[in-house]
Amino acid sequence: MSTTTDAHRASTAAASAVAEGLDAARVSWAVGGRLVLDGVDCTAPAGAVSGLLGPNGSGKSTLLRVLAGVQPPTDGAASGADDGGAGVTFAGTDLLALPRRRRARVLALVEQEASTDLPITVLDAVLLGRIPHRSMLAGDTDADREVAHRVLAAVGLTEFAGREVTTLSGGERQRVHMARALAQEPALVLLDEPTNHLDVAAQLDALRVLRTLADDGVTVLAALHDLNLAAQHCDHVVLLAGGRVVAAGDVREVLVPDVLDPVYGVRTEVLTHPRTGRPVLTFSPRG
Template sequence: MTDVRTDVARDLAHDLAGGPGATGADGQGGIDARRVSWTVDGRLILDGVDATAPPGAVSGLLGPNGSGKSTLLRVLAGVEAPSDDATRVAFDGADLLGLGRRRRARVLALVEQDATTDLPLTVLDAVLLGRIPHRSLLAGDSARDHEAARAALETVGTSAFAAREVATLSGGERQRVHLARALAQEPALLMLDEPTNHLDIAAQLDTMRVLRRLADDGVTVLAALHDLSLAAQTCDHVVLLSGGRVVAAGDVHDVLVPDVLDDVYGVRTEVLTHPRTGRPVLAFSPRD
């Protein structure tokens, strides 16, 4: 795929810098979220969360079940409106939530957990939906759209499924197709909610390698992950949530340690070193 992601982010910051809600032209890039709050039925799910995701890096959003990971992604992506007017979400120094949906979709792609469709779409047609933000409302699929869609399918290893209906795929296969749809958007910012859900171990590692390559190409990646070991193997930066608040954030070597994880997860953690990669390997046992 043609790499337009960095240029899109740069144009976005240039267009909005100094405008309503902009954070300034000298922003440091990546995501900078401040005072993110979200309430449902009087229950506070996110409590003034401050979080960052550095540009061109894989950032992991971690935390126990119910800690607010999925909700935070949806608020950052503009799917849910924050409950506090003080909430600010900047990307590359510009007001992300201030964008219209179509403009935001040119910058940001969100892969939600267990995304489904009842429409009788082929895999190729589903991935081509990712091209909608890049064409006029009444235009059909162009040769460039098909090129981007097929490249995305190739990237996630699902080219053989192109003619199949999405409804006939397994959960893991559908998850990879939804990732391909997001890649077809050619985003500068990619957010994912449990992208390895339903995948076998080989597919999990392949997916994390895709995210690693995207980050190396300049994409800002923020992924909610349930598996701390996968996060330790791939992420550059992590944000750890508990009870709707950030309890730790930073380099994986600083956050994924017993002093932090044991209290949050209620376990005993041992940190080993992978013999080939040198990355942390986490081992867990129950507390006595």
């Protein structure tokens, strides 16, 4: 993967104008009578990489899908933040009240298990991210293809452009889905385990791409399973447990034993990285 800012330069002007980040208030979601999200308040600052953390089953994936408008909050609370109700806003705009096509120009969602069995090339898959920017019946333009090739270079898949997606490994497909999201040129990017299936080098490259987006003014919220990746690469973290926010803030304030131990059921020790000064976490069984 490349970390060049050209990966998202076309969206820099719009994103840099965003004065506010993502703000979700009292978001709930239930299925089969079970409350998966219980009045979640969640923020992701503009121009920052925010990590969404929590044990398995804590509600991370569900929260991202609700924030993206893929599934509505419980009780249809798609708006109402202004009057104290549940809502999801970005840069002062009610995200969930936007028509789907317009919302797709603002945010992109990269899901953990996104897959396709269609015999399409990597380039064609990435070009799907350009659909919100053209009329329904229009074909790909030269500008669309330029954006697609640029984001493929950003995620290190230039040589894969002509390959069929079905022939790729899980990690390669994950990078295709990230490229498709970048091709939308969003001001807000939501990612569910973007490092899933990636080897160590590819994980670091993926997180460097997210850092580049944030430096260009994009708001990034990524669900991460690896707490040390979050400690090294995030500016801000939100920790979920049992469908509720346990803590949120700077990594140095949230990723500490008093917060993590009761949530994960472990004993945490925090060291300091000798080069970056960021926290490095080690874990041992409780008791």
